[in-house]
């Protein structure tokens with residue numbers, strides 16, 4: 001195509017540096033290092049079927065789930081990359097009970113902390129279904145030059161300076177926002193670079209998909225049950241019945257709905273009174289992306305990004321996606337108050 005130029009992630013973030021008041025390139029370096037780790041993890045994910053990296057690593061993570069080997073690798077790879085960026089003073093990960101602080105002089109002076117789920121949807125690894133890395137970046141609140149502290153990680157999602165995910169799918173993509181638009185980069189394996197492919201993503205206000213684990217139906221709040229029934233009713237004016245689409249891999253389910261329009265729900269259930277997904281490194285980054293694309297994210301009664309976290313691995317009910325669809329779920333929850341399941 002005449003005039004067509006490839007723009008790599010690195011070129012793009014350098015150009016966008018000006019969005020940051022007093023930008024010094026620190027944040028650019030941090031995101032660049034996330035991109036490097038993503039490429040290495042992508043290689044491993046691609047090779048997973050070929051080498052003995054599948055299967056359990058033996059450890060049990062802080063959620064009481066067995067860790068797969070690739071989870072362990074991805075966790076280590078992202079942590080190392082963030083450490084070597086010199087811009088990050090600490091990391092919180094789904095795979096680690098406590099925060100990790102970097103104590104070398106360069107990192108102590110770093111202005112940012114990162115919370116992440118290094119490989120989400122890991123139960124899908126051995127069946128060749130898309131999985132993802134989710135990340136969230138904040139400015140620290142503790143003084144530079146000192147060790148990062150838990151409070152740095154317990155900031156509400158509205159304070160995020162950047163959030164994104166990498167989806168390891170039929171192609172690998174990195175999608176991120178700094179609150180000024182959502183941008184998607186597809187990894188071109190021939191040059192080993194993430195190249196701008198989705199400029200300023202806007203999610204439709206309504207969509208054709210609802211995504212929920214309906215196996216939990218009997219244990220869901222009444223409002224959610226009513227919403228599912230609503231999705232299934234025929235009404236040509238609203239495009240219903242909606243199609244059910246549920247992969248069981250948050251990044252993949254969200255990515256599809258972001259581009260095509262839809263709503264993803266992981267509500268509280270009788271067995272999991274706060275839902276399953278974790279506020280800090282799953283819900284907040286996805287909520288920031290959703291809002292930056294014109295969508296919404298809610299617990300059903302509260303904006304996700306307004307929640308002040310009280311603990312690192314806190315879970316919250318999560319409803320995210322097209323604005324009108326999330327609002328309709330909220331209406332159903334108000335109309336049919338919970339009966340205590």
Ligand code: AHM
Pocket residue numbers: 065094117119120121122123213248249250251276
């Ligand atoms: P994980 O962090 O252990 O991989 O679990 C999170 C995943 C999400 O990707 C997905 O949305 C959800 O768990 C699916 O849960 P369920 O199998 O209960 O439907």
Ligand code: MG
Pocket residue numbers: 094117119120121282
């Ligand atoms: Mg996860």
